[in-house]
Amino acid sequence: MQAGKPILYSYFRSSCSWRVRIALALKSIDYETIPINLVKDGGQQFSEEFQALNPMKQVPALKIDGITIGQSLAIIEYLEETRPTPRLLPQDPKKRAQVRMISDLIASGIQPLQNLSVLKQVGQENQLTWAQEVISFGFNALEQILRGTAGKYCVGDEVSMADLCLVPQVANAERFKVDFTPYPTISRINKSLLALEAFQVSHPCRQPDTPPELRA
Amino acid sequence: MKQVPALKIDGITIGQSLAIIEYLEETRPTPRLLPQDPKKRAQVRMISDLIASGIQPLQNLSVLKQVGQENQLTWAQEVISFGFNALEQILRGTAGKYCVGDEVSMADLCLVPQVANAERFKVDFTPYPTISRINKSLLALEAFQVSHPCRQPDTPPELRA
Numbered sequence: 001m002q003a004g005k006p007i008l009y010s011y012f013r014s015s016c017s018w019r020v021r022i023a024l025a026l027k028s029i030d031y032e033t034i035p036i037n038l039v040k041d042g043g044q045q046f047s048e049e050f051q052a053l054n055p056m057k058q059v060p061a062l063k064i065d066g067i068t069i070g071q072s073l074a075i076i077e078y079l080e081e082t083r084p085t086p087r088l089l090p091q092d093p094k095k096r097a098q099v100r101m102i103s104d105l106i107a108s109g110i111q112p113l114q115n116l117s118v119l120k121q122v123g124q125e126n127q128l129t130w131a132q133e134v135i136s137f138g139f140n141a142l143e144q145i146l147r148g149t150a151g152k153y154c155v156g157d158e159v160s161m162a163d164l165c166l167v168p169q170v171a172n173a174e175r176f177k178v179d180f181t182p183y184p185t186i187s188r189i190n191k192s193l194l195a196l197e198a199f200q201v202s203h204p205c206r207q208p209d210t211p212p213e214l215r216a
Numbered sequence: 217m218k219q220v221p222a223l224k225i226d227g228i229t230i231g232q233s234l235a236i237i238e239y240l241e242e243t244r245p246t247p248r249l250l251p252q253d254p255k256k257r258a259q260v261r262m263i264s265d266l267i268a269s270g271i272q273p274l275q276n277l278s279v280l281k282q283v284g285q286e287n288q289l290t291w292a293q294e295v296i297s298f299g300f301n302a303l304e305q306i307l308r309g310t311a312g313k314y315c316v317g318d319e320v321s322m323a324d325l326c327l328v329p330q331v332a333n334a335e336r337f338k339v340d341f342t343p344y345p346t347i348s349r350i351n352k353s354l355l356a357l358e359a360f361q362v363s364h365p366c367r368q369p370d371t372p373p374e375l376r377a
Contacts, residue, residue, distance in 0.1 A: 055305035078258040096242065097228065101232045118274065
């Protein structure tokens with residue numbers, strides 16, 4: 001059943017939305033963006049309309065093939081299973097496990113601990129320190145893991161779901177002024193990935209809802 | 217990552233519970249923990265990620281230490297309730313006997329332990345009849361019993377079943 005172009009509910013600066021935007025770009029999937037501003041109007045993700053679409057009140061959400069999927073990695077795995085080329089997960093199960101482990105490290109172990117709602121809770125004067133600690137803790141582990149798994153990219157020499165998680169998290173880290181001296185592997189891989197077109201067209205600075213002062 | 221679980225299997229060590237489970241599913245495919253249909257698989261993963269990224273990390277030991285002892289209970293309850301509100305709504309669309317349809321899936325493996333956490337934090341389950349029903353059905357299954365915290369090698373004597 002064809003239901004028209006897929007629709008992505010996204011916020012330009014949301015690292016989780018960026019992961020999905022990269023996947024859609026890599027797989028050359030044409031889509032429509034409906035921006036959800038996480039800050040304006042008290043947060044548009046809390047509207048009744050959006051909540052009906054994604055009860056978690058978070059971006060991203062993807063409307064595709066007649067269903068709506070929340071959770072960036074669930075979306076990416078669905079895209080991988082239904083539009084398998086180019087691959088975002090290696091063929092070998094052990095390498096797939098490495099890709100998922102790295103993706104989950106970022107998507108469960110780092111990002112949720114420094115997202116908007118948690119930062120609101122820790123209070124404005126603590127936010128920077130909290131975010132830096134959370135990210136550094138995760139990046140310490142990630143740097144160590146990548147030394148075992150990385151080739152050109154996070155796992156070997158092919159772009160994978162792990163790379164889609166890495167770049168947006170590095171951007172978050174930069175916004176929170178994390179010191180990258182301890183993370184040479186993360187830095188190298190990030191730089192290589194940012195040179196790729198899919199990571200550029202999906203960048204926060206090039207989205208329909210990017211504010212003029214931040215536009216590339 | 218200095219966290220459990222980690223599984224040493226087939227010559228490798230895997231961290232992150234869902235990465236471990238997906239590896240087990242791919243290498244030991246029977247019985248299945250993910251449906252065959254990609255849309256149902258997406259639902260299973262969405263529910264699993266909702267719990268594994270959206271709830272659990274926000275109420276785990278290291279975060280609770282950070283929020284301070286006097287705030288811990290309220291924080292945990294808020295975080296779990298927010299997630300369970302969403303989960304209850306999603307399950308009303310996806311659930312049969314279990315989280316997604318009538319077969320046990322990875323989503324169910326995430327649900328039961330999170331419900332146990334919620335109970336420890338004295339979360340009120342009145343708003344979550346679907347979560348409660350599914351949790352009860354799952355706890356009747358042998359795999360959920362033998363793996364229960366009260367039956368582990370390191371279960372303290374006073375908590376042992």
